[in-house]
Amino acid sequence: MAPVQRTGSRAAASLWSLGGLSVRRLTARVYGRMWEHAIPDRAAILSYYFLFALFPALLFLTALLGLLPLPDLMPQLMGYAGRVMPRSAATLINRTLEEVVRGASGGLLSIGGVAALWAASSGMASIMAALDAVAGAADERSWWRRRLTAVGLTLAFALFTLTALLLLFFGIRIGEIVAAALGVGPLFTFVWNVLQWPVLILLVLGGITLVYYLAPARARPWHSVTPGSAFALLAWLAMSNGLRLYVRYFSNYNATYGSIGGVILLMLWLYLSGVVLLLGAAIDAEIERGTVETARGAPPSGA
Numbered sequence: 518m519a520p521v522q523r524t525g526s527r528a529a530a531s532l533w534s535l536g537g538l539s540v541r542r543l544t545a546r547v548y549g550r551m552w553e554h555a556i557p558d559r560a561a562i563l564s565y566y567f568l569f570a571l572f573p574a575l576l577f578l579t580a581l582l583g584l585l586p587l588p589d590l591m592p593q594l595m596g597y598a599g600r601v602m603p604r605s606a607a608t609l610i611n612r613t614l615e616e617v618v619r620g621a622s623g624g625l626l627s628i629g630g631v632a633a634l635w636a637a638s639s640g641m642a643s644i645m646a647a648l649d650a651v652a653g654a655a656d657e658r659s660w661w662r663r664r665l666t667a668v669g670l671t672l673a674f675a676l677f678t679l680t681a682l683l684l685l686f687f688g689i690r691i692g693e694i695v696a697a698a699l700g701v702g703p704l705f706t707f708v709w710n711v712l713q714w715p716v717l718i719l720l721v722l723g724g725i726t727l728v729y730y731l732a733p734a735r736a737r738p739w740h741s742v743t744p745g746s747a748f749a750l751l752a753w754l755a756m757s758n759g760l761r762l763y764v765r766y767f768s769n770y771n772a773t774y775g776s777i778g779g780v781i782l783l784m785l786w787l788y789l790s791g792v793v794l795l796l797g798a799a800i801d802a803e804i805e806r807g808t809v810e811t812a813r814g815a816p817p818s819g820a
Contacts, residue, residue, distance in 0.1 A: 531739055536807030546803040547669040547796065550651065556799065559647045560791035563640075565785040570640030572613060572630075574671065605764070606786055609779035634671060641667040641674075646795070651795050652802045656734035670731055677724040718750070725749050729798055737805065744804060749797030756789050 535543050549559070645667060649656045656663065730739055733768040764782065 532743060532804060535744065536804040537811040538807040540805065543800070543807070547799045549744055550799045550803060551796065554651050554653065556651060556792060556795045559650060560788055560795055563643055563647055563791035564784055564787040566640050566643035567791065568784060570637045571610070573634070574637035574640065575610070605779035606783035609783055634668065638664065638667040638671045641670045641732070644728060647791075647795055648729070648733045648798050651798050652733055652735060654733060654735040658734055665770055666731060669727060674724055677720050680720060722746050725797065729801060743801050744799035745799070748800055749793050752793045752796070753790060756793055757786065760786060760789065772814055800817035
């Protein structure tokens with residue numbers, strides 16, 4: 518057992534040193550892995566499953582938000598989504614979700630909520646398969662174990678989302694309540710209001726890292742933030758805002774695709790999100806590979 522622990526310790530220590538690789542060498546390796554494991558094609562598959570899982574996931578999240586004594590959380594969430602996604606895609610999601618919620622009978626957290634959770638986990642299951650393919654690992658877990666892992670990760674993402682929403686919409690009010698309870702002055706409230714944004718970023722990073730840690734079949738050391746998850750977050754934000762600006766100023770999808778322009782934009786956004794997620798996983802995989810090569814006494818070429 519001792520050699521395994523030492524290997525894991527070396528991996529943890531060298532993660533942010535890029536496993537002995539230079540940035541240029543790491544970029545070249547990730548580029549090669551992208552084509553070797555067909556990341557663009559796998560991202561297209563992910564976007565297909567994402568589309569089917571999106572509305573059940575939002576339906577389940579709506580049910581969870583309904584348990585909180587806070588009104589209009591879901592409309593605020595969709596308002597923030599509209600700032601990240603292309604406007605046509607956000608409008609399509611919002612309109613479709615309203616129709617689904619109106620058509621839902623009874624409590625959403627009954628059998629319908631469980632069914633929505635099960636359907637939403639299909640998107641997570643597709644992520645698990647894609648991450649294994651990118652890492653070049655075979656998944657020998659049973660079907661039930663894979664599905665339960667997907668359901669657990671979907672629930673974890675829902676909890677991350679709820680916590681982020683509470684901080685985003687009610688962070689200032691929570692800070693005032695805590696300050697009054699502790700008997701501290703406005704300085705504490707100011708510091709609280711400043712720190713809630715780093716906490717939000719850490720929540721998103723933690724969610725991505727959790728997927729990178731639990732979703733693949735091959736066990737790996739836990740890291741709160743990895744270079745791959747940091748890249749995935751920053752690249753996703755840049756991609757989303759870049760796509761919004763492109764659609765706003767340079768392209769009119771409705772003129773090209775007519776009434777399904779919103780669907781095309783949504784699929785494009787989901788596809789690019791899948792590419793970013795898989796590239797982040799490829800970065801971590803290449804760093805771990807470089808770490809193993811260095812531990813064997815053979816420093817990676819070009820380091």
